[in-house]
Amino acid sequence: MSTAPALDPEHTALLVLDFQPAILAALPGGGSCEALLGRVEGAVADIRAKGGTIAHVRLGFTETDWDAIPAVNKSFAPLARHRVMHHEDSTTAINERLAPRDGDIVVRKIRYGAMSTTDLDQQLRERNITTLVVSGVSTSGAVLSTVIDAADRDYQLYVLSDGVADPDAEVHNALLQRVLPSRAHVIDTAELRTLLGVS
Helix, strand or coil: CCCCCCCHHHEEEEEEEEECHHHCCCCCCHHHHHHHHHHHHHHHHHHHHHHCCCEEEEECCCCCHHHHHCCCCCCCCHHHHCCCCCCCHHHHHCCCCHHCCCCCCEEEEEEEEECCCCHHHHHHHCCCEEEEEEEECCHHHHHHHHHHHHHHHCCCEEEEEEECCCCCCHHHHHHHHHHHCCCEEECHHHHHHHCCCCC
């Protein structure tokens, strides 16, 4: 079990990053995707039950967003060039199993990290959120970028080891074992329940 400190739900938000059909499709094996969704669905329910905040972050572009992406951006220039991930396309919608509810935070981003192109940080601070529990796809993209940024903004951080996934299993494991622990407590969804005091 983790030695991570217990969570205060009043000051805690679960970040649900990029659980969108177009991004989930890159993960290997449909069955593992369903299992992942089930675990994150359970984490969302646990945080809600204790009065915590759920923050949904999705990737999606407008025509203006695409036009503003410079050709030197290795990750996002191809998306702009091929006009993919339009914010109104059904493949960029949040997975229905994790659909936002009233009172949740919902933001749309146009880069990997959850905060650099959104007002998420501001919304969290307005709610006195000081602790973030991170779930999402992919570990090497949205999760890594968000954790690094949030650590620099002095949030207390937890990463759900079984609530994140990546198309590359080797990279995923290296990040969870060797990179993310320097910035966050790496726990699983069972440990989350313990730290929340869910019976």
